Amino acid sequence: MEKILSALAEQNRIKIIELLKTKPLTVGEIADKLQLRQPQASKHLKVLHDAGIVEVLPRANRRIYKLRPEPFQDLDAWLDSFKSIWEDRLDQLDDYLNELQKKERNNDD
């Protein structure tokens, strides 16, 4: 999970994947649309590629980059495990405070 999150935790790369959300694009097109120099675009795409977030389709001397669904599905599944916190978090806090008080009472013995 850290690898995916790290790869996504950068402004330019966020913009890149939001671009690719619409459709696959070549390096040059990405650099153009985001006002990036070509080497920077390639570097960011390499980070995304190493994290498995994009894949490459060579086509002549172009490289078409497109999103891979897996990391997004992984993230989604991971996030699911946090969904409980916006359902029953008040109960959790109550439980915890009660527990704390119990400990403190025990210490008084």
Place this chain on the structure above:
Amino acid sequence: MEKILSALAEQNRIKIIELLKTKPLTVGEIADKLQLRQPQASKHLKVLHDAGIVEVLPRANRRIYKLRPEPFQDLDAWLDSFKSIWEDRLDQLDDYLNELQKKERNNDD
């Protein structure tokens, strides 16, 4: 989105929020469970707090940290906007390749 992702993109902080998923905890408890020194725990919690991922409840000289649901909801909503890629991405690629070929044919004129 970058702020949230950056805050989450670190192993120790991932572990912290996974701990807090169960219930709120104090700094000392978090440091204990994760084998972190207290200052490091405090620092990571500060990063999470600055990103709005956790909130603090002072209770005497303890600080109880708990997850805030909002950033997770935000992330979830953001991820939703990518769901299409694992539904109709093949069509997208087809479209794109057709488009590319059309451009190339035009260049031949």
Place this chain on the structure above:
DNA sequence: CAGGAATATTCCGTCAAGTGAATATTTAAA
């Protein structure tokens, strides 16, 4: 009010990541 527990902050050193510029690589085309 002195002492101790819990937590936060600061300082320092190190290392990873980002940018820019230059260059290498690959492929198509003349």
Place this chain on the structure above:
DNA sequence: TTTAAATATTCACTTGACGGAATATTCCTG
């Protein structure tokens, strides 16, 4: 086979983030 286009890689530089150690702060308790 030389040239040009598209992309990747390397190098040098700078900055930000992390860890460790020490210290400051806050609050409770005797």
